[in-house]
Amino acid sequence: MSCCRMLLTLLYSCIGGAALLYVLYRWLIPAVVQYHGGLVLIWHDVIVERMLNTLTRSTRPQRLLGAVQKSATRGDPCSVVNAIDQFCRHTEWAMNVGDEKGCILDSVVSEVNPATVLELGTYCGYSTVRIARLLPPHAKLITLEFNPDFAAIARQVIAWAGMEEKVHLVEGASGEWIPKIKEQFGVKALDLVFLDHWKDQYLPDTKLIEECGLLRKGSVLLADNVIFPGAPQYLEYVRSSQQYESQYFKSHLEYTKVEDGLEKSVFLG
Numbered sequence: 001m002s003c004c005r006m007l008l009t010l011l012y013s014c015i016g017g018a019a020l021l022y023v024l025y026r027w028l029i030p031a032v033v034q035y036h037g038g039l040v041l042i043w044h045d046v047i048v049e050r051m052l053n054t055l056t057r058s059t060r061p062q063r064l065l066g067a068v069q070k071s072a073t074r075g076d077p078c079s080v081v082n083a084i085d086q087f088c089r090h091t092e093w094a095m096n097v098g099d100e101k102g103c104i105l106d107s108v109v110s111e112v113n114p115a116t117v118l119e120l121g122t123y124c125g126y127s128t129v130r131i132a133r134l135l136p137p138h139a140k141l142i143t144l145e146f147n148p149d150f151a152a153i154a155r156q157v158i159a160w161a162g163m164e165e166k167v168h169l170v171e172g173a174s175g176e177w178i179p180k181i182k183e184q185f186g187v188k189a190l191d192l193v194f195l196d197h198w199k200d201q202y203l204p205d206t207k208l209i210e211e212c213g214l215l216r217k218g219s220v221l222l223a224d225n226v227i228f229p230g231a232p233q234y235l236e237y238v239r240s241s242q243q244y245e246s247q248y249f250k251s252h253l254e255y256t257k258v259e260d261g262l263e264k265s266v267f268l269g
Contacts, residue, residue, distance in 0.1 A: 034256040037228040044093040052092065060094055061124045061153040067091065068160055075162035077133035084126050084157075089255045096126035097196060097224050098254025104262050105194070105222065109134045112220050114191030118181065119143040120174050120205060121197030125154035125161075127224075131194065132163040142168045142185055144177050146197070174201060178208045189216035195223040195234075202234035210243075217269035226263045228253050238265040 033039035049060050056063065067087035072079040085099045097105055109117075109131055117135070122128055122145035132141050145151040151171045158167050168185065170177055174197060181187050193209065195202050202223055209215060226235055226248070238244045244265040253260040 035258065037253060037256075037258040037260075040093070040253065040256050040258060041229075045095075048092070059149070060092060061150055063092060064088075064094060064124050065153050065156055068157055072160060074160055077129050077161040077163055080129050080157065080161040081126065081133075084124070093255055094124070096123065096254055097130070101224065101249075101251045101254065101260070101262055102127070102130055104249045104251060105130060105224075106134060108220065108222050108262075108264055109192065112192050114220075115139050116187055116190050117141045117192045117194065118190050118209075118214075119194045119196065120201075121145065121195070122154045122169060123150050123196075125157035125169075127194065127196060128154065128158055128167055128169075129161040129163055132158075132166045133161070135166055139166060140168065140185065140187075141166055142170065142181065142187075144170050144172065144174050144197070146171070146173055174205050175208060178205060178214070179212050181214060182212065187214070190214045190219055191216075193219070193221045195221065196225070199225060199229050199231040199234075202231045203237055206234065206237070215267045217267065219267040221263075221265040221267070223263045223265070225253070225260060227260045228258055235263060238263065243268055 033043045052063070053059055064084060064087055068080055068083045071086065072083035081102070084096060088094045088096060088098070105127065113136060115136070116139070117131060119128060119131065119141065122143040128141065128143045135141060145154060148171055151169060155169055158164055158169065190209070195205070206221065221238065221244075223231060223234060225231065238246045245268060246263055246265040249262045249264065250259070251261050252258060
């Protein structure tokens with residue numbers, strides 16, 4: 001009898017421990033870390049991502065693509081955006097521009113109504129689809145992604161959304177491709193540039209875009225994550241330069257309560 005009781009006690013302890021771990025993983029820790037940017041990245045981008053990669057033998061971008069293919073309607077870009085937002089908010093966090101800042105991005109795209117857009121940093125194609133769905137007919141969106149694995153997933157997400165005809169996805173370093181844009185794509189000037197790649201590249205790539213004559217009077221630069229992880233040198237440059245008129249849009253880091261925002265800078269020539 002005592003042996004049975006010991007086994008039952010051990011079983012209940014295991015079940016209770018497993019339940020506690022699940023509650024910590026699924027609700028408590030995510031609720032706590034969402035107020036601190038550093039903890040967000042450590043928890044989601046180091047601990048959770050590595051654990052899920054090991055357990056599922058897949059990558060976060062692959063899991064995100066799976067959510068799109070499962071939940072989104074093929075050829076419907078809005079449903080693709082919604083599927084990714086649902087996945088990132090309720091299943092597994094990822095560093096897209098996100099739903100809250102995405103509304104700011106939408107408003108800027110609609111305001112500019114660009115014929116030619118350059119996106120620096122495709123990742124899995126979330127913001128690419130978000131921008132492309134708002135572009136007028138015959139508009140062109142050039143998006144650059146350094147990581148070939150991300151680019152492979154992004155192509156499938158873009159195709160699922162039915163946006164292939166508007167999007168030109170290029171693999172490689174921004175510093176190598178920016179000088180080629182005019183010749184490769186027949187671009188005279190960019191109406192909108194969305195910066196969402198490595199934050200320390202915002203400033204050098206902006207200066208390179210200027211040097212290559214890709215900006216015209218009225219061209220708009222829109223930079224994500226200017227507060228967290230942050231792009232202080234870029235902010236200082238566009239806010240102090242006589243060439244730009246800048247405006248900050250306060251928001252939050254994607255799918256969290258951490259302060260972040262977008263910086264919109266209009267090129268004055």
